[in-house]
Amino acid sequence: MLKKLFMLIVAGFFLASCAATKTEEGGNVDATSTSASSSSGVEITAGTQEDLIVNVGDRVFFEFDSSELTVDAQATLDAQAAWLMQYPDSNITVEGHADERGTREYNLALGDKRAFSVYSYLAQAGIDTNRMEYVSWGKERPEVIGSDETAYSQNRRGVTIVSN
Amino acid sequence: MIKKILLILFFSLNANAALEVTIAQGKVEPTPIAITQIFGADSDTARYGNTLRQIINNNLTNSGLFYTVNEDLYIQSDNLVEKVPRFEDWKLIKAQFLLSADVSKTDKGIRLRMRLYDVFNAKEIEKLQLTIPDENLIRRVGHTVSDIVYERITGETGYFDTRIVYVSEIGPLDQRVKRLAIMDQDGHLDSHQFLTDGKNLVLTPRFAPNNQIVTYMEYKNNLPRVYIYNLKTGEREIVGDFPGMTFAPRFSPDSQSVVMSFSDPNNAANSEIYLMDLNTRSRSRLTNDSGIDTSPSFSPNGEKIVFNSDRGGSPQLFIMDKNGDNIKRISKGRGVYGNPVWSPRGDLIAFTKLTQGNFHIGVMDTNGNNERVIVRDFSLESPAWSPNGRYLIFHRQKRSNLDGTGGEVSIHFIDITGYNERVIPTPLDGSDPAWSPLL
Numbered sequence: 220m221l222k223k224l225f226m227l228i229v230a231g232f233f234l235a236s237c238a239a240t241k242t243e244e245g246g247n248v249d250a251t252s253t254s255a256s257s258s259s260g261v262e263i264t265a266g267t268q269e270d271l272i273v274n275v276g277d278r279v280f281f282e283f284d285s286s287e288l289t290v291d292a293q294a295t296l297d298a299q300a301a302w303l304m305q306y307p308d309s310n311i312t313v314e315g316h317a318d319e320r321g322t323r324e325y326n327l328a329l330g331d332k333r334a335f336s337v338y339s340y341l342a343q344a345g346i347d348t349n350r351m352e353y354v355s356w357g358k359e360r361p362e363v364i365g366s367d368e369t370a371y372s373q374n375r376r377g378v379t380i381v382s383n
Numbered sequence: 384m385i386k387k388i389l390l391i392l393f394f395s396l397n398a399n400a401a402l403e404v405t406i407a408q409g410k411v412e413p414t415p416i417a418i419t420q421i422f423g424a425d426s427d428t429a430r431y432g433n434t435l436r437q438i439i440n441n442n443l444t445n446s447g448l449f450y451t452v453n454e455d456l457y458i459q460s461d462n463l464v465e466k467v468p469r470f471e472d473w474k475l476i477k478a479q480f481l482l483s484a485d486v487s488k489t490d491k492g493i494r495l496r497m498r499l500y501d502v503f504n505a506k507e508i509e510k511l512q513l514t515i516p517d518e519n520l521i522r523r524v525g526h527t528v529s530d531i532v533y534e535r536i537t538g539e540t541g542y543f544d545t546r547i548v549y550v551s552e553i554g555p556l557d558q559r560v561k562r563l564a565i566m567d568q569d570g571h572l573d574s575h576q577f578l579t580d581g582k583n584l585v586l587t588p589r590f591a592p593n594n595q596i597v598t599y600m601e602y603k604n605n606l607p608r609v610y611i612y613n614l615k616t617g618e619r620e621i622v623g624d625f626p627g628m629t630f631a632p633r634f635s636p637d638s639q640s641v642v643m644s645f646s647d648p649n650n651a652a653n654s655e656i657y658l659m660d661l662n663t664r665s666r667s668r669l670t671n672d673s674g675i676d677t678s679p680s681f682s683p684n685g686e687k688i689v690f691n692s693d694r695g696g697s698p699q700l701f702i703m704d705k706n707g708d709n710i711k712r713i714s715k716g717r718g719v720y721g722n723p724v725w726s727p728r729g730d731l732i733a734f735t736k737l738t739q740g741n742f743h744i745g746v747m748d749t750n751g752n753n754e755r756v757i758v759r760d761f762s763l764e765s766p767a768w769s770p771n772g773r774y775l776i777f778h779r780q781k782r783s784n785l786d787g788t789g790g791e792v793s794i795h796f797i798d799i800t801g802y803n804e805r806v807i808p809t810p811l812d813g814s815d816p817a818w819s820p821l822l
């Protein structure tokens with residue numbers, strides 16, 4: 220229960236910050252602009268990983284032992300799809316990850332299902348599969364080091380990486 | 384090759400019936416053995432003798448089935464290779480068995496002579512003489528002699544002349560550098576070798592049961608795929624070379640096929656179990672279910688496969704025929720199961736189980752009955768059997784902390800009775816151990 224609550228808070232916070240940034244930047248991001256400034260004032264090149272992270276959100280989170288996309292995750296992916304439409308030259312690799320509370324092999328399988336969930340959602344949203352790859356990293360590449368739910372909830376993730 | 388050399392040079396003259404120390408479930412009382420100095424006439428042979436004695440002593444003691452009687456108590460200090468021991472003297476210090484040996488130089492190499500005595504029955508029970516052509520083989524010879532003693536006294540197959548392949552780990556936990564490495568079963572540093580350079584992530588190596596080939600998973604060009612590594616030639620070859628991840632490989636008992644998971648993009652990247660014939664490279668699909676199917680492990684007779692699946696909701700253990708028919712769930716307890724590994728004796732399946740916040744490594748009968756936990760901790764994984772089916776090796780990882788500390792992972796050895804756990808030393812952190820067959 221606590222776990223779920225925490226996840227909602229994390230995801231909620233994340234979306235909120237993205238939404239705020241988007242509103243702020245909405246006007247000056249388009250396919251032809253080569254750069255846009257983030258809220259922190261640092262120059263960000265449009266269509267890059269940095270742009271995706273700051274202005275859209277590069278990741279979605281999963282429940283324990285699940286590869287289903289939550290409502291929050293779907294909202295993030297809708298925004299990613301719109302962003303990808305805007306930058307047709309940006310290709311991506313979706314990485315699927317798991318927390319450390321499972322066997323290495325099971326988590327590789329789970330990570331692949333998670334990556335594929337994101338990949339196929341984006342495909343259904345109209346992104347050409349030629350622009351997308353996906354890969355599972357199982358529990359091998361945690362985002363947050365730590366043996367507690369705080370770390371685990373952030374490690375159960377699908378991350379969209381702009382590959383060029 | 385080495386094996387052949389040893390076989391040719393090895394001869395054992397006595398043919399008494401095997402003396403079996405009965406090994407029941409539960410704690411085994413170690414058998415007391417005395418190992419005399421291994422005598423050498425000059426400094427080289429004395430050094431070889433010391434090394435051999437140390438190897439044999441460590442091996443037998445580490446097995447948990449023997450303890451060596453303190454040398455300070457020895458009454459007789461002679462070389463007992465040619466001389467009959469004063470059995471009364473050895474009985475007095477409660478040595479049940481007595482090993483004596485000597486080393487000398489000949490024009491063909493280093494000659495080792497060994498005698499094993501049953502003290503209580505006052506007779507010689509094993510005798511061998513062999514010539515070691517090369518000093519570099521001393522460790523192997525030490526292991527071979529240990530196997531002979533172990534087999535003669537326990538009646539079980541030995542396991543000392545074997546190697547362990549594993550994943551050596553270093554670096555921050557979120558960017559771990561992992562290399563395949565191999566070492567003698569005792570983890571002796573002199574035997575340790577890295578097999579890969581750490582450029583690509585490597586995971587889950589497993590030995591072929593009949594030869595010196597390892598199958599494992601590697602992220603070459605960020606594509607996770609199954610490979611085989613020929614330890615004799617150093618050749619590496621991709622096995623699962625098709626779009627989609629291949630992982631969790633294990634050899635069939637004849638070492639001619641690899642059973643593994645394949646996550647097919649045309650099947651929603653859901654992991655199914657496939658069998659790949661290494662000679663023809665044809666693959667056949669064994670499972671077909673919307674759940675994850677992974678971690679397949681053959682029974683030693685090649686008829687059945689145990690695997691891990693969440694088809695019922697949570698990850699559990701299942702058994703099927705080698706062609707994928709007759710799938711039956713065998714895990715019965717509460718918790719999340721994984722890593723099933725069929726014992727080389729055929730009678731047990733080792734597994735991991737996550738329940739109540741802890742990992743457990745245990746064994747169960749092949750129908751899932753008589754589950755018992757051998758070891759429990761925060762994080763345990765990758766059980767692998769000794770070739771004689773008496774011991775397990777696995778890895779144990781400590782909790783990690785937000786500041787990046789912790790997470791140390793090491794390889795452990797344990798008797799399946801749950802006694803005699805010890806660390807197998809590795810130069811860096813170690814995980815995913817797998818045991819070779821007897822060399």
